[in-house]
Structure formats: structure tokens, C-alpha cells
Amino acid sequence: MGKIKLLQGNEACAEGALYAGCTFFGGYPITPSTEVAEYMAKRLPQIGGAFLQMEDEIAAMAAVIGGALAGKKALTATSGPGFSLKQENIGFAALTEIPCVIVNVMRGGPSTGVPTGPGQSDIMQCRWGTHGDHPVICLTPAYVQEIFSETVRAFNLAEKYRTPVIIAFDEIVGHMRERIEIPDPGVLPVQDRTKPTCPPSEYLPYDESKGDVPPMANFFEGYRYHVTGLNHGSDGFPVNASPRIHTDELRLLRKVESNRADIVRFEEYLLEDAEVAVFAYGISGRSAKTAVEAARKAGIKAGLFRPLTIWPFPEAQVAALSARVKGIVVPELSLGQIILEVDRCAKGRCRIEGIYRVDGDPINPAQILAKVKEAN
Amino acid sequence: MAFQYDRYIRGGKLPHIWCPGCTYGIVFKSLLRVVDTLAISKDDIALVSGIGCASRLPGYVDFNTLHTTHGRALGFATGIKMARPDKHVMVVSGDGDATAIGGNHFIHACRRNIDITVLVFNNYIYGMTGGQYSPTTPSGHMASTMPYGNVDPSFNIPELAKGAGASFVARGTAYHAAGLDKLLIEAIRHKGLSVVEIINACPTTHGRRNKFKSPTDMLLWMKDTFMPVAAFEKLPPEKTAGKFPIGVLYRKEGLPEYCETYYGLVERLKRQREGRV
Known part of the structure; x- marks a missing residue:
């Protein structure tokens, strides 16, 4: 029997993250997503996790990727203008295949727009916001209970496919309070990244021969490797030659495209x-x-x-x-x-x-x- | 016996991208010697960088290495350090990377006093993109985007770091290589945010435009311009014009380190919960 709670969508998102094993949050205050940060600021120190309010949205996204690379499941939450600022580093996470979850509580407008009103006009930015071709998974829950369960799913997809996952819901659902049930641990599946089992000397972080989602080593676990935002070879080092760049970018897209049956829910x-x-x-x-x-x-x-x-x-x-x-x-x-x-x-x-x-x-x-x- | 750099350099990753006459190799070797002296396990170091010539350094060394986006190395490094406070996290950055596009992250990392060692390779120019002026390009110097001489005032990086709250601030140069080893050792040992500005030469995009006839001239300029801080401070003000101190310029021990404070809070909450039970 789970716990029954009356929660706001933003709070349910934080609870979903914790259920999924998130122990790292990096953020920056912005309406109407701030309650996600506030909830995590209270809960993470209680469970030994790391909470960081960074100096800006860009640094928050960077810290989340750093935390994820060091082995944590990491979350950030933002809204329109902050989502714009995060874009370059979201692309970095996509190309370097570092799992993380980005919540965008959508408000109105280009620019500052309507900070306190709902919007759905970031939906193309969720797909195309960062430069270059890149894989994207973006979830759109509509109920507080669903925000909880889809946040769990977002972490699972991020870990499973080594990719950033965006959760986009609007201000109304983010601030609406509804009765939800938080299931007991183990009821909803929780997935962790696949780690390498080979000796460190044989480890290739982007080895396409291991399938479209190669195993990911965390930093400090003996697999010393290089991570770069440059296009790279299977060993992680920069490559600026054809055909590797083309084939590797196709693999990144394939991680999502060939797994639609698993990812697409409606x-x-x-x-x-x-x-x-x-x-x-x-x-x-x-x-x-x-x-x-x-x-x-x-x-x-x-x-x-x-x-x-x-x-x-x-x-x-x-x-x-x-x-x-x-x-x-x-x-x-x-x-x-x-x-x-x-x-x-x-x-x-x-x-x-x-x-x-x-x-x-x-x-x-x-x-x-x-x-x-x-x-x- | 000569120092075995090969133990720290990744096989097959050299030659590096740096131009002939660039002084980054001197600093690179110093860093490897220092890690060896301190006997830090390669597995326990994360070396993080942004974008630029200096930021290519991590690719050559056999640590956990992360080459990130322009200016953001400290954001990534802060995340890594908070996730694993028991590990050594170092950042290498250039003058543009650290103090222009990354300036906000630089001052806030200093303010937090998080235990990260930041090496700022100051070559006074954007080298990788071909010689545009940076926040440290001296007034009047020629740059591809200051073709009539630089009109932009420049940062003093150690003063910036100190003012922002860094608890260890030092400056060295590629010319004073032996002294650099000592500075890096002290910086890495220091608990808290340490900044070491390392004066470097970019003959290709800075020297050639600014009347340095050869890379050697740029090293000799370092020799003539920088002096140990103790000697510098003894000079009367009229004799320090155009000179700069090197060495440990500022150090404050015992200030709260960010991760210790944060995880101290975590411990306190844990004790409170147990007390209640």
C-alpha cells in the first residue's frame, strides 16, 4: 500500500525523481518551476543527496551533467527562459550520452512572456532547441499522478538510453494540487545505467559494436576515459573525419528511433x-x-x-x-x-x-x- | 632518472595540437610532475576543461577527463565535486574561457570556496580562433578584433579571484617552471577553491602581432616582468610599474569548504533524525 498525498504537480515531479533514485539536483530559481527545486532542497539533504542552486541556468545544467557523470541520477527544473539558456549543455549531454532529466514547466511567451501563466509553446524547442541533429525524448504528463509516474519513467529512459530526457508540462498542471498515490518502493520499475563489465584497458565508452547504447562507466571507478563535446570515436577522443561522425550521429538518433515501441506512450x-x-x-x-x-x-x-x-x-x-x-x-x-x-x-x-x-x-x-x- | 611522463600521458594521443613556441607544454609537464609528487591515484582525479587551446590538455592525460562547453568547466566540475567530494577535481581553462564567457562561473566558484583547483592559462589572447582580444589582453595590444590596438581594459585574474572569495590565489609563469611545480603542489593541497594564474605565451596569434620577434622573446619578457612576490613587495611603488608578482599571492586557511559545509548539514540532519528515534 503506497502513501496517499495531496501534492502539486511540481512537488509530484520531485517525488517521482526521488522514487527513481535521483540523488542530485542542480537548478536556478524560475517561475513556475521553482517548487521542484524547493522540494528537492528540503528532501535531498535528508537522504544524503546533493542539492545545488547554481549561479545561473547554464551552470545548473552543467552541474547536473557533472553529477551524472560521477554516478548520480541527476535532475534540473526550469521554465522558458531558463530552458533556452540550458540548450547548449543539453546538446552536450546528448552527444556525450550522459543520462539526465530536465523538467520544463512551460509558461507563456517568447522572452520573459507570462511567467505565471501556462504555455505549450516550448514544445518545438524541446525537440530542436539545441543546435545540431540530436536524439530527444520528451514526456508530456497532464495529471499530478502522471507527473509522478512519468518522472520515474523519464529517469528510466535516460538511464536505459544514455540520453537527456525532457519532461514538459505546463504551469497549470505544475501548480495544480491533486490527490496522488506514491507507490511503495519496487512497485514501479526503476532502471539503472548499464555499466561495463570488461577490464578498464578494454573499455571503449562509445563502442558501437556493443549495440546502440554502449555501457557507461562512471568517473572514479577505474575506467579512466575521455568525454568531449567534439564528435568522437569509439574511444571518446575527437574525430573530425568521415565516415565516423555520420555513422555515430545516426547511432544516436537510432537509440530513440528504433525503440519507439518502448518509448512512445499515449x-x-x-x-x-x-x-x-x-x-x-x-x-x-x-x-x-x-x-x-x-x-x-x-x-x-x-x-x-x-x-x-x-x-x-x-x-x-x-x-x-x-x-x-x-x-x-x-x-x-x-x-x-x-x-x-x-x-x-x-x-x-x-x-x-x-x-x-x-x-x-x-x-x-x-x-x-x-x-x-x-x-x- | 628523468621523469617518466609516459606514465601519465595517454598512449597514441600525442602530438598535441599546440603550435611550435606555445608554452602550454611546459605547464602540462609541470602538472604531471606535481600529480606524481603528491602520489594521487590517476583514478581519483577528474580533470575538467572548457573550450580553447588550454582546454585540449585533458585529452592527453590518463585521468578521468571531461572536455565541456565554452566557459562552463567550473559548472561541470562543481557537479562532479558535489557528487564525489572525496575525489580531486581540477579545472584547466584559458583567459577567455575562465574570465569572459565563464566569468560568472569563475567568481561563483571562488565565492563558494569549493575544493577545486583551477589553473587559468593566461596567454592574453583567444588563440584557437586566431587571435581575438580577451579580457586579459593588455591595453594597446594588437589583436585580430582590435586591429588599431586594444581599447578594452583588462582583468587582473588573481585580484578577481581574491575579490570573489577564493581562499588560495597564486600566479606563476611558464618561464618560472620550477616555481610553478611548487605553486601547483600548494594549490592542490589547499582545502578550498584555489586559483593559479599561469602566464603563457601564444607566439602565433599574440606575439607575432605585438613585436615579439620569437617565442624566446616572450619567455624573456616573462623573466623581466614577473618577480617573486616577496621581492615585489619590497620595491617602492615607482619601481613596480609594469612588473607583476608571482608566487602565492593570497591564502586563507580554515575557511568553510563548500562540500564539507553541505555534507556537514547532511550529517546534522541524520543525527537529528536518529536522536528523535
């Missing part, structure tokens, strides 16, 4: 016989669920596709959905970002209708219902 609600679908995540997904129920009451066969993994994008699922509905409605707290992905996968097989809002308030179910009726 909720399908009333979709079996649906003629109109709503594609929505986060707080927009919650409004959409209410709208779909209202549509059913009004005699419209509506259903909801709610991605919990937004990156990699659930391409096959959206393609299949587009082949059997008349239209897909895409409500999002941006001026039209994730709708581009839905449209790309639908390939003209059905109508795609967007609902956009960036004024600091959520999209309400009535707005979605109206669009569902239009699309029917």
Missing part, C-alpha cells in the same frame, strides 16, 4: 469508433477529455488521442488515426506548433483544425467542443 480515449479526434497533451488534453465527453452526449462520435511521449512524435499512431477519422482537432497553448507534426503525419488524409491560445489562460472545453462540431 492515452486513447473513446477512439474506437470515433469520427472526430482531438489530439492534445498537458492541460489542453484535460480540457479535450471533457470536450470529448460532452460531444458524445451531443451524439458526436468524438475521441481523444493524448500523447504522454511527444518526442519522438507518435507518427504511426497519428497516421493510422488520420486514416479513420474525418478530422483531427489540435488545441494547444501556442500559435500552432504541434499541429505541424499532426499535419505532417496525417498527410492530407483528414481535416486538421487548430485551436490556439497564448493569453495566459487555458483552452476551455467549450472551445474544443465547438471545433469538434465543426470538424464533424
